[in-house]
Amino acid sequence: MKELLFGTAGIPFSTEPRNTVNGVITARKLGLGCMELEFVRNVNVSKEAAPEVKQAAKENKIELSCHCSYYINLAAIEKEKRGASRSRLVQAATRLDESGGTRGAVFHPGFYMKRDAPTVYPIVLEQMKKARKELDDKGHNVTLRPETSGKLAGWGTLKETLRVCNEVENTLPCIDISHLHAITQGGYNKKTEFEDLFNDVEKELGKQALRDMHFHAQGIEYTERGERNHLPIDESDFNYRDFLLVLKEYKIAGTVICEAPDPEADVLKMHKIYQKL
Numbered sequence: 001m002k003e004l005l006f007g008t009a010g011i012p013f014s015t016e017p018r019n020t021v022n023g024v025i026t027a028r029k030l031g032l033g034c035m036e037l038e039f040v041r042n043v044n045v046s047k048e049a050a051p052e053v054k055q056a057a058k059e060n061k062i063e064l065s066c067h068c069s070y071y072i073n074l075a076a077i078e079k080e081k082r083g084a085s086r087s088r089l090v091q092a093a094t095r096l097d098e099s100g101g102t103r104g105a106v107f108h109p110g111f112y113m114k115r116d117a118p119t120v121y122p123i124v125l126e127q128m129k130k131a132r133k134e135l136d137d138k139g140h141n142v143t144l145r146p147e148t149s150g151k152l153a154g155w156g157t158l159k160e161t162l163r164v165c166n167e168v169e170n171t172l173p174c175i176d177i178s179h180l181h182a183i184t185q186g187g188y189n190k191k192t193e194f195e196d197l198f199n200d201v202e203k204e205l206g207k208q209a210l211r212d213m214h215f216h217a218q219g220i221e222y223t224e225r226g227e228r229n230h231l232p233i234d235e236s237d238f239n240y241r242d243f244l245l246v247l248k249e250y251k252i253a254g255t256v257i258c259e260a261p262d263p264e265a266d267v268l269k270m271h272k273i274y275q276k277l
C-alpha cells in the first residue's frame with residue numbers, strides 16, 4: 001500500500017439504515033478509507049449480498065478487512081474443536097474475499113489452556129498452514145491476520161505472532177496496540193517503544209511488511225491478566241499522538257481500525273491529527 005487509511009470496527013454509528021453497504025457509503029462520506037466487517041458472532045454478510053458489498057467498496061474506495069469469530073481456538077485440546085475453529089476462520093476469510101476485502105481476515109488464534117508456549121506454538125502453526133491451504137485451494141488469496149493477544153491466557157505475543165506470520169504464506173500481523181499495552185502492563189506507549197515495535201516487525205518480516213500493516217488502535221483498561229475493556233482514547237492513557245507520529249515517521253502504510261466504544265468519533269480524531277503531522 002502507498003498510504004495509511006483509517007476506519008471503524010463495524011459500520012459507523014451514524015449509518016442509516018444500518019447495513020453493510022450503507023456503512024461503506026457512510027465511511028466514505030466521513031472521509032475514512034477503510035472499515036472492518038464484524039463477523040465476530042456470525043458471518044453477517046450473506047453469499048448473495050457479498051457482490052453488492054464488493055461493488056460499494058469499490059465505488060466508494062473503502063478497503064475492507066473482517067474480524068472473524070470470537071469462537072476460534074486453533075489450539076483447542078480436542079481435534080474436532082480445532083477443525084471447527086479452522087472452518088470458522090476459513091468461512092469468514094472466504095466471505096471477506098467474496099465481499100472484495102483486501103485488508104485481511106483478523107482473528108484471535110486461540111488459547112494456551114495452561115500449556116506452555118513452546119507446546120502450543122506448533123499446534124497453532126499447523127492449523128494456520130491448513131487454513132491457508134484451504135483458502136488457496138479455493139482461490140481465495142485473502143491475507144490471514146492473527147491478532148496480538150490482549151490477555152495472558154490468549155495465544156499470540158508479538159514475538160509468536162511475527163514468527164507465525166513469517167512461517168505461513170500470505171499471513172501478516174494485526175497489531176492491536178492497546179493489547180500490547182495491556183499485556184505488558186503499560187508498555188508500548190512511548191515513542192521509543194513504538195519505534196521498537198516497527199523495528200521488530202521489520203527484523204522478522206522485512207521492510208515490505210511495514211507497507212502492509214493492519215492495526216487496532218483504541219484506549220484500554222487492564223488488570224494483571226491483561227485486557228479488561230476498551231476505552232475512548234481521551235479517557236485512557238493511550239499516547240496516540242506519539243503513536244501517530246511514529247506511523248508517519250516510519251512511513252507505515254496499511255490500515256488503522258479503531259475499536260473504541262465510539263469508533264467513529266475516535267478514528268476521526270486520530271485521522272485529523274495524522275493528516276496534520
Ligand SMILES: [Zn+2]
Nearest residue numbers: 067107108147
Ligand atoms: Zn480482536
